[in-house]
Amino acid sequence: MLIVLWHRFVYSVFMMDLSNRPKEKLELNKLQKRLRRLTGQAIADFNMIEEGDKVMVCLSGGKDSYTMLEILRNLQASAPINFTLIAVNLDQKQPGFPEHILPAYLESIGVDFHILERDTYSIVKEIVPEGKTTCGLCSRLRRGSLYGFAEEIGATKIALGHHRDDILETLFLNMFFGGKLKSMPPKLLSDDGKHIVIRPLAYCKEEDIEAFATIKEYPIIPCNLCGSQENLQRQVVKDMLQKWEKEFPGRTETMFSAIQNVVPSHLADTELFDFKGLKQSKEAFDRLNIISL
Numbered sequence: 001m002l003i004v005l006w007h008r009f010v011y012s013v014f015m016m017d018l019s020n021r022p023k024e025k026l027e028l029n030k031l032q033k034r035l036r037r038l039t040g041q042a043i044a045d046f047n048m049i050e051e052g053d054k055v056m057v058c059l060s061g062g063k064d065s066y067t068m069l070e071i072l073r074n075l076q077a078s079a080p081i082n083f084t085l086i087a088v089n090l091d092q093k094q095p096g097f098p099e100h101i102l103p104a105y106l107e108s109i110g111v112d113f114h115i116l117e118r119d120t121y122s123i124v125k126e127i128v129p130e131g132k133t134t135c136g137l138c139s140r141l142r143r144g145s146l147y148g149f150a151e152e153i154g155a156t157k158i159a160l161g162h163h164r165d166d167i168l169e170t171l172f173l174n175m176f177f178g179g180k181l182k183s184m185p186p187k188l189l190s191d192d193g194k195h196i197v198i199r200p201l202a203y204c205k206e207e208d209i210e211a212f213a214t215i216k217e218y219p220i221i222p223c224n225l226c227g228s229q230e231n232l233q234r235q236v237v238k239d240m241l242q243k244w245e246k247e248f249p250g251r252t253e254t255m256f257s258a259i260q261n262v263v264p265s266h267l268a269d270t271e272l273f274d275f276k277g278l279k280q281s282k283e284a285f286d287r288l289n290i291i292s293l
Helices: 002-019 022-045 063-076 101-109 120-127 135-153 164-178 206-216 233-247 251-258 282-292
Strands: 054-058 084-091 113-117 157-159 187-189 196-198
Touching: 022 063, 022 206, 054 063, 054 135, 063 084, 063 206, 084 135, 101 113, 113 135, 120 135, 135 157, 164 206, 164 233, 164 251, 233 251
Parallel strands: 054 084, 054 157, 084 113, 157 196
Antiparallel strands: 187 196
């Protein structure tokens, strides 16, 4: 209880302090409006949230999930439909994990939440050799735990905090290392057909999220499994995209537009387009014969 009161005190001090910093307050308002608009647009474009939905908001303690929760709460207050939000954090039993931070923060802002305790950390460390990337196994274990808990609490949607940059990075990761042209969809049906996963921040730039989280001074919790690993493939791709954006401003926006405008007939996947069945129309063939004569 004392921790909750302390967080409420810190939040009130933050708001008072922000009122004395008009430029920062203006920037926060601009960022919030942009994030709210883009999140609302993504929700509408993909029909992410419907009347009566119980949305399980997966909160990791990172900037993305904090921002997602904030923007969803903001939209919930004025949405034309009724839906509920419940925050869920998966405590993976990493050594030194500050267990008190998320419960205290969520209680201070009045959000219903659950802390799901699963020792996936030990499993990952036992299976993955030292020096190898833990992300793949960690994400699979985390996903399984969250899917199971969503079913347990009757959640109809599972919200993850991936943003536009994550989606583009995944696109290139799959091309470079997986030989597939695929990314993270803004809305996904799980393989067993039981769960719908949504990514409300799909249209939002990481740069905006980071700036928003910095001004809001969220109690960020670092990840000791994947977030601290150096030379990960994703970090290499992230650096590449950031370099491109710096050298050619607007390139990231154009690339994201590209994955929204796919033309299967101009690729080479025979499962998506019937190349073998392509035939000239009789009229075109007749005209070609006349011209050749």
